[in-house]
Each structure stands twice: as C-alpha cells, then as structure tokens.
Amino acid sequence: MTQSGFVIDRDRPLEIGEKDAAATDGRPVELEIGVGEREVRKALRRQIARLERESSAIVANGFPHISPAAAEMPEVCGGEVGGGPCLLTLAELERLRDRLAGHTQNLRRLAAERVEHERRARELLDGMKLEPGRYKFVRLPVRDLGEGGCGVWHVRPRLGLIGMLAGWWHVKLSSGCPLPEGPRVRAAPVSLSRCPTSESA
Amino acid sequence: MSSDPPPDLPLNPDSSPRPDSSSPARDRSRSRAELDTPELELGWRERELEQELPELRLVAVQVRVARPGSLTGRSPAGIEHRLHELSNRFRGARAVAVRREPVPAAYRVFFRHIGLDPDVVRTPIEAMALERMLRGGFLPGGMLEDVLLIALMDTGVPVWALDSETVNGPLGIRSSGEGEPLGRSAGATPLPAGRLVVADASAALAVLFGELAAGHEAKASTSRLTLFAIQVAGVPSLYVEEALWMSRAALEQP
16 A cells, blocks of 8 residues: 555565465465454454544644545444444455555645645735735634634725825724624613603502 | 543453353354452453454443432432533633543544544533533533433443343443344344454444434433443553543432
C-alpha cells in the first residue's frame, strides 16, 4: 500500500510454505500458511490503526470545517452493511484498509484545502489593512482565518458618508456572536390604568 | 484521567484450565485467570480470538448491591451531583477532541478491527458525548445507569451489568454460531454466524459492544450484579480496573 507508506509482503506465506514443502508432507505447510496469513492480518490491523488515528486527528483539528460525518463508511462484516462485530478475514481487512486509506486521503485533501483557504484569507486581511481603499466594503469573517467566534473584518468609511466622499477607509473588527435570546426586548411603558388602585383592592 | 495513560499493568493471566462446562464443539481457550485484585476475574476467550486479537480481554467483577432503593430508580443525591459536575466539565470542545484521547482512540481502532465504523456505531464514550451535546447534560437515567456512566466518563472504559442470577458460569468472548439465540429467553433474537459475543458457559448474553440479551439485564430489584468491561489494545489495565472498582464501590455503598 503506497498511500501511507506501508508494504505488505504478500509472498511471505508462500516462501514459508515452499521451504517446508520440500521437507514435509504438506500438513505443516498449511499451518505455516495460516501463521503467515495471521502475520499479514496483524500488519493490516496495524495499518488500519494508523489510518484511523490519522483521520481522527484530522477531524479533531479541522472541526467544524471538516466534519466527522463526511467520514462515514459502510461496515464490512460479512460483506453486509449494518453488520455487527466479527473477526474480519484477510480480504475484508484489505478492503477496509483500502477504503480507510481512500477516506484518509480525502480528509487530507480537505485539510489541505482548508489550510489554503485560510492562507488566502490572511493575505486578503493583510491587503485590507494595508490598502483599505482598494477593498471597499469587503467583509471577512474570522472563521475564514481559522479563528473561533462570530467576528467579521469589515472595510468601512471613516465618519460614514463624509469618509466615503473623502476616501477615508479603515478596517473594523465587529466582534461578538448574536445573543442566544435574540435582540434585547425594550421595556414597554407600564400602563397605569392596569394597575390595581387602592380603592379597587 | 483519560488524557495521559500510565504504563500498562499486566493482567497476570493464569493459563490453568477451567472445568469444561461448555459445548465441546467450540474451540476456546480455557484460561480463567485471577487479576492482581482477587475480586476481578479475567474472562476466557475463544482460541481463534486469542490468536487474532491477543490484547482483547474481558474483566468481570461480582457486586452485591447494598444501596437502598431500586437500581432503575432515582440516584442518590451524591451520584446526581457527580453527574452534574461531569456535565459542566464536559463541553463541546472535548466532545470533538475525545476521539484523539488515548483510551477512546484505542476503542475506535478496535471498532475498525472488528468491522464496525466508529462514526456510525459510536464507541460508548463518543455516544455519551453526543448525548451530552444533544441533551445539554448528562441527565439522570436511574441509579445503575448513572453509576456506569460516571465510570465511563471518568476512565473512558465502558462497563456493562448483567443480573448474576441469569449468568451460568464465568464470562468470556467468542464468535456466535449460525442462528444461535442471544440470551436464554424464548423469543431470543437469533444471531448470524461469526458475531462476536459475550457469553457464559451455555449462552450468548450480549453482542460485543452492543445490546445485552433480553432477560439478562439488571432489573429494579436485582441484588447481585456481574459487571464486566472489555479491554482492548492500547487501554491500560489500570483504567479497566478503575472503571470496575468505581462502579462496584458506588453500588456496594449502603
């Protein structure tokens, strides 16, 4: 397997078998092939473990831009989707390893795209700060820079209309996420007529 | 606790054979071993499993419930308070990062090894993390459930409970036979061949990391429980023992 730099020595069981076939009646050969296959399965499990750890790390580092939901793959037990836990055969392990390798490759690509996106956003922000007049009314969310929160870098005219006419532009960072309860409710004037009077009480 | 695991403590497996109380057709290892602490028992494994997944282990402990009240009823104030604390400690950032922590990551890898996709069939701790995010906290769900949840969130190791009255002999892990029922009840679900199950001497009692067989779960009035945890490669024995001890201590406290 080339994607993650692993190589499986598929010929190894045959080599063991060949060596023993010359000396014995064939029964030990089967045993040795079994042992060799087990070694291959062990190697495949190691590769699967490494790929799984890598894909988990990419998802954890890239969340929420790289979603774990993008990583779902069908289960492989007995070739049926939705199967339960079982011991996987050599072929099933190979299929799983290949699918996981493809999936990890896909995640790596998404992560690389994200890094590139953030790099371009940082360049844009640098440009906005250097020459705000060239980026009139451009808005750049801080999420695009890989930062958390709801802030937005915004090129706006200084002093409103005056700045717009005079060509005075600057970059402002609007900060803060909207309040979860929505806009503040203004207190309505209390209607005195609804208040119970001392007489009615 | 799950952020930085200490070096593994060996489980001291004793390979002495146990009495043959199961069907002779199954080729399984007869090893039943005592751990460092005598109350914890190391479960047996089918020989093929032992060779293929040598670090897979089942560890069990017997518990005599001493807490007053029902196991499915409301937890004592101390347990509910602990759940509340855990809810406050466990936030969104950790819910995402939990898959990178050593113990949960080991279970994710093991899920892959047994043909489960941990992004579809979630590992126990990730399933609980998702619940926490969706429900806004670890809501109390009955004393036993709460105790097992606390152990899971503190150690990363899932613990299951069976009614000891329904368990026949020591627990172990093996593959199911074609059409073998899950549990001993009349309407038990038949299993396909090769499904990994937790079994006693005569029946499959739970699917590995899955559902418990009907009729074998702890009931409200159960007085004796068999708690078991599954240890996989990369999970230190200390964590498994701690999860079982925590659960046991919480249930045996009068």
